[in-house]
Amino acid sequence: MLTDEYRYKILKLLEDNASITQRELAGQLDVSLGWVNACLKQMGDEQLIQAQRSAGQPQYAYQITPCGQRTRRSIAVSVLSTKKSERAALERDISELEAELKQRDTSARGALRANS
Amino acid sequence: MLTDEYRYKILKLLEDNASITQRELAGQLDVSLGWVNACLKQMGDEQLIQAQRSAGQPQYAYQITPCGQRTRRSIAVSVLSTKKSERAALERDISELEAELKQRDTSARGALRANS
DNA sequence: CAGCTTCCGTTCAACCAATGAACGTGATGC
């Protein structure tokens, strides 16, 4: 599924190198070739990028459209917001886990002390 | 897929309430009924829990076995470690995004100033 | 007691996102 996070990652990789191949993209994103192909097609439908074949080049150059440039900012804001929420959730989980482990350590030590 | 994180969550919910139904578990974990059913079966195979039917009770009581109690600690450690890594990755992503947005804000303001 | 309803756990056909092998194409090297 093409999420905003992947849109962001793909736009970024394309900005770095418009001539990157789909296989390279797949490798860097750690997804399959077919998936990348579908995403690029969808992002083309969304007017975010435009694929151009230069003569004598087997691969496309994926150019980010003006719309894509504009959209990229709002995508970044949205992704940032999502990640901040995720971070907050992680913080909660981590302190909860740490509290539990501390408590269990204590009771374990207590039990040992009682045994000795 | 039954991950350590889900093992942890399930053990926790069962500790709070051994008589929770599979539907309630599914609701609280935000997964499907069939999935919860399969997980509980697997956790039974793993000797983490034991399902017991009390007379006159339609639902099981899922008791955490001694092995489950022991295993739970190491699962918690493992989950905690995973979450700390995830947090670190999120921190990186967030500061990267913030840096980019700040930079784009600046250049956007610069462009506006140039236009006025 | 029979019938009905309700709430369980269980099952499994259906769904769907993701995969990657296979293919067609065009450029390159020999």
Next chain:
DNA sequence: GCATCACGTTCATTGGTTGAACGGAAGCTG
């Protein structure tokens, strides 16, 4: 010309997840 290589494209297959349907057990009602 022929073989090879690198690319994008396709699609049958895979595998995890879903939730409707089912059977059984308990409770309720007349």
